[in-house]
Every structure is written in structure tokens, then in C-alpha cells.
């Protein structure tokens with residue numbers, strides 16, 4: 001093996017690792033605010049990627065119907081959960097957020113999709129379609145059991161993953177799609193070529209990592225979001241709207257997921273289940289980061305990405321096995337060194 | 346505006362089919378300490394939780410003249426009431442100082458900084474331990490932190506659920522003297538206590554709760570002298 005191959009493998013690994021890092025960061029974020037181990041993070045990747053790819057071809061993506069459906073169900077569940085506190089103003093606000101908003105987005109999509117907008121405009125439209133699904137999903141699946149144990153929330157998350165993947169198959173079909181790249185810039189560095197696409201991936205990963213680390217540790221609002229996960233009732237008693245905290249976490253997670261998808265879609269063909277595999281590797285990175293540290297998660301994701309690149313070069317049929325085996329020594333080490341403060345009932 | 350800060354009328358709270366609070370009416374006048382005493386399971390915690398909005402209830406709850414029965418907890422905090430719950434509900438994995446700052450989540454940054462100095466003056470112990478995780482505090486310190494956190498919101502009404510629970514007599518005396526100071530500082534207090542003797546000595550007005558209903562009420566000093574109360578709630582030590 002010569003040094004050029006080595007460089008190619010490292011570059012490939014770092015690029016994939018940065019994508020896993022983005023998803024890992026989103027997983028840590030959701031856990032920090034809601035205690036949910038958010039398995040379906042990768043579904044946002046699929047939805048984002050396929051929505052963008054379909055918009056590229058001038059078609060209206062099936063995700064718009066999902067958006068409408070999620071909004072409607074979330075509206076009904078919201079009203080039921082707040083039935084003791086309802087008044088006209090509250091109902092109006094909920095209708096605006098969960099019925100009017102998705103209707104507007106769907107209408108805009110029908111109007112804009114056939115125009116074949118430039119890639120960046122399609123990206124914004126795809127984000128507008130996928131991002132609100134995060135909070136709707138939170139209201140539908142997790143708010144009703146928000147006080148439950150981490151294990152219960154995890155099981156619900158697996159259920160959500162299975163249904164989202166099923167819905168993905170239903171609305172996108174089994175065929176794979178690719179999107180047009182956002183930028184065609186590329187600059188040669190020695191034997192390597194760095195594209196604008198990969199540069200934006202690196203930038204996005206670093207910025208999310210730094211921004212979230214800052215946001216959750218410095219401003220009071222970030223601490224308030226974390227407090228929601230630590231003690232929900234305590235948070236309400238100091239005036240934090242815990243359902244808003246959860247919605248914020250989920251809208252960020254959906255945006256990060258959809259962006260990851262949009263950045264991946266021009267590089268590889270995306271099928272209805274591609275997001276899950278990518279998400280799973282981000283998930284491993286998040287676990288290695290103890291679901292707590294954003295920088296550690298990103299570092300772990302880079303290790304996973306590079307290990308995967310070398311594994312696929314030397315033993316491609318064992319690639320996934322090697323990557324997923326990485327997690328075992330880490331879990332053993334974590335369980336031996338853990339002295340966590342007991343979760344309060 | 347009347348001098349009633351909080352007024353609860355004919356309040357009913359149920360856990361499923363089990364009625365825990367049954368037609369309770371209570372008033373907290375401005376600037377007073379009002380106590381509710383009663384045996385275990387009488388419904389005192391249920392009453393406070395419903396007043397704060399943690400539990401849904403039927404009846405009427407007015408705070409500063411406004412009907413708040415259907416307002417969510419967060420709104421009630423914003424309008425000037427706070428609860429120190431029976432189980433404290435601190436942010437265990439956060440330092441003392443973050444717990445306090447979050448207590449002032451709804452007030453402005455300048456008020457928050459002003460308020461935390463006052464809390465530290467009232468509870469110097471918390472200042473010493475401001476970097477310690479709340480989950481590692483002793484029982485007494487946790488109670489101080491819970492009260493400090495509630496005070497950070499600059500409440501006009503402070504509701505306390507058994508502030509003396511599990512504390513040594515010396516610390517109980519401290520906590521009760523702080524409650525008295527708070528009244529002088531203009532905070533009205535609704536106090537639920539097992540320690541009926543101390544509560545009646547401290548309070549201006551008192552209610553006795555039994556099986557979800559108010560069975561007696563009056564000036565705290567009158568109730569403290571009532572033979573039936575002496576026998577049931579103040580025990581042999583009063584003989």
C-alpha cells in the first residue's frame with residue numbers, strides 16, 4: 001500500500017466520519033434535553049436526502065404528505081394533552097403551528113417544485129419540509145410518555161424508527177436516488193481533491209459541535225434545556241416550558257439530520273434505509289461520547305469513519321462487523337469507569 | 346384589589362376515581378403566613394400541587410384577583426407564585442449555582458444577579474457550596490437550595506411543602522426563622538407541615554385538613570390552644 005492510497009483512505013474516512021459526527025452530535029443533543037436515545041435520527045437523513053433528490057428532478061416529494069399527516073396527528077394529541085388548560089388562544093396557536101404551517105409548506109412545494117430551482121433553494125425547501133417533522137414527532141410519540149424511564153423512551157424510539165422507515169418505503173419506494181451537488185468547486189491538495197461538498201461537511205460538523213457545546217453550557221437558556229432532562233417537574237416549577245424544550249431539541253435534530261442527508265445525497269445513492277445505517281454509526285460515536293460530550297462524539301465519529309475506510313479496503317465484506325465491534329471495548333471501558341449520579345425518580 | 350393574595354374555593358382533586366381533595370376552600374391574605382396541618386395522607390401535598398397547577402383540579406383558584414385554574418404551571422410561576430415541593434425536585438447533576446440561576450429563569454438578568462446575592466446572604470451555606478452538585482448536598486442543604494431556588498423567581502406567594510421534613514431540630518429552627526424573615530420582606534406564605542407545633546407558632550392563620558376536607562380553621566394561636574388540636578396534633582408533649 002502506498003502513501004497515496006493511505007491518503008485517499010484517510011480522506012474518505014474523515015468525510016464519512018464528519019457525517020457520522022453530525023448525527024452523533026444530534027443524538028447527544030436530543031438525549032441531553034429529553035433523555036431519549038433517539039434511534040430514528042438517521043430517518044431524517046433519508047427524508048432530507050430523498051426530498052432534495054426529488055425536488056432536483058422537479059417532482060413533489062412524498063414527504064409533504066407525511067408532513068401534513070404528522071402535523072394533524074400532533075395537533076390532536078396536543079389538544080388532548082393540554083385539555084385542562086385549553087382556551088381559544090391556545091387552540092389557535094396550536095392550529096397555526098401544526099395545521100396552517102404544514103399546509104403553507106405543502107402549497108409552496110407544489111408551486112416551487114416544477115420550477116426546478118437552483119440546488120441551494122431546493123435545499124432550503126427540503127429543510128422546510130423535514131424540520132417541522134421533528135417537533136411533530138416529539139409531540140406524537142414522546143410527549144405523552146415524557147416522564148417515563150430511559151428504557152421506555154428507548155423502546156418507543158425503536159418503534160418510531162421502524163414506522164418512519166416503513167413510511168419512507170411507502171412514500172419513496174425502494175428505488176435509490178441521487179441529488180445534484182450544491183457546489184462544483186474542487187481544489188487539488190497534493191494527490192487529493194477536496195470538493196466544496198466535503199468542505200461544507202467539515203465546516204458544518206465543526207460549527208455544530210462548537211455551537212452546541214457553547215449553547216448547552218454557557219447561556220441560561222441552554223442550561224434550562226438541559227435541566228428539562230435532569231428533572232422535568234423541577235424545570236416546570238422554575239417556569240421552563242418543558243414541551244418547548246423538547247420541540248427545540250427535535251427541530252434541531254431534524255435540521256441536522258436533513259442537512260446531513262442533503263450533503264450525502266450527491267455523493268452516494270440513497271435508499272429508504274440508507275439513513276439508518278449512517279445514523280447507527282453516528283449513534284456509536286455518541287455512545288462513545290457517553291451521550292454527553294460533543295467534541296468526544298466528533299472525535300469518536302472520525303475514528304469510526306477512518307476505521308471503516310481501512311476495513312473496506314482490507315476486508316470489505318467484514319466492514320460493518322469491524323465497525324460495530326469497535327463499540328464493545330468502549331462499552332466495557334465505560335461501564336468499568338462509570339460513577340454516574342443516580343437518575344432521580 | 347382585595348387583600349387576598351390567593352383564594353381557593355371548593356377545590357376538588359382526584360387521582361382517577363380516588364378523591365384526594367374534596368371541596369377545600371382556603372385564603373392566603375397578603376403578607377401573612379397561612380398553614381395547613383393534617384395527618385399523613387390528608388391531602389395537603391395534593392392541595393399544594395393543584396394550587397401550583399401540577400395536578401388538574403375542579404373549583405376556583407384566584408391569584409391576585411385573576412382566575413388561574415386553567416393556567417399552566419409556567420404561567421403561575423411567571424405571575425408570582427412558587428412551590429417548594431415535598432420531594433424538592435432539584436437539578437441533581439448541576440451545581441448549586443446553576444440550580445439557583447435557573448430558579449430565576451423568568452426574571453431579568455439584572456434581577457437574577459440581585460436575587461442570587463440576597464439568597465446567598467440568607468443562606469451563606471449555599472454560597473460556600475455553590476460549585477457542588479446539588480445531588481451531593483446534605484438533606485438540610487438541599488432544603489435550603491430548594492427554598493433558595495424558589496426565591497430566585499421573586500415570588501409574592503411562596504408555598505412550602507413540609508420544609509422541616511427529615512431535618513435536625515436546630516436546622517428546622519433556622520428554616521422557620523427564615524420563613525418569618527420572608528414574611529417581613531413582604532412574601533406571603535402557604536405552609537404545609539407535619540410539625541404542627543412549630544407551624545402553629547409561626548403562622549397567622551391555620552387550617553386543619555382531614556381526609557381531603559378542611560375540618561377546622563382559625564387564628565393559629567387559637568387553634569394551638571384548642572383542646573382537640575392539642576390532643577390530636579400536638580400530642581403528649583403538650584400535656
Ligand SMILES: Nc1ncnc2c1ncn2[C@@H]1O[C@H](COP(=O)(O)OP(=O)(O)OP(=O)(O)O)[C@@H](O)[C@H]1O
Pocket residue numbers: 360363365383384385386387388389390391392431539
Ligand atoms: N399519584 C397518586 N395516585 C393515587 N393516589 C395518590 C397519589 N398521590 C397521593 N395519593 C393519595 O391521595 C391522598 C392524599 O395524599 P397527599 O400526598 O396529598 O397527602 P399529604 O397530606 O401530603 O400526606 P403526607 O403528610 O404524608 O405528605 C393519599 O391517600 C394518597 O395515598
Ligand SMILES: [Mg+2]
Pocket residue numbers: 389390391431506
Ligand atoms: Mg405531603
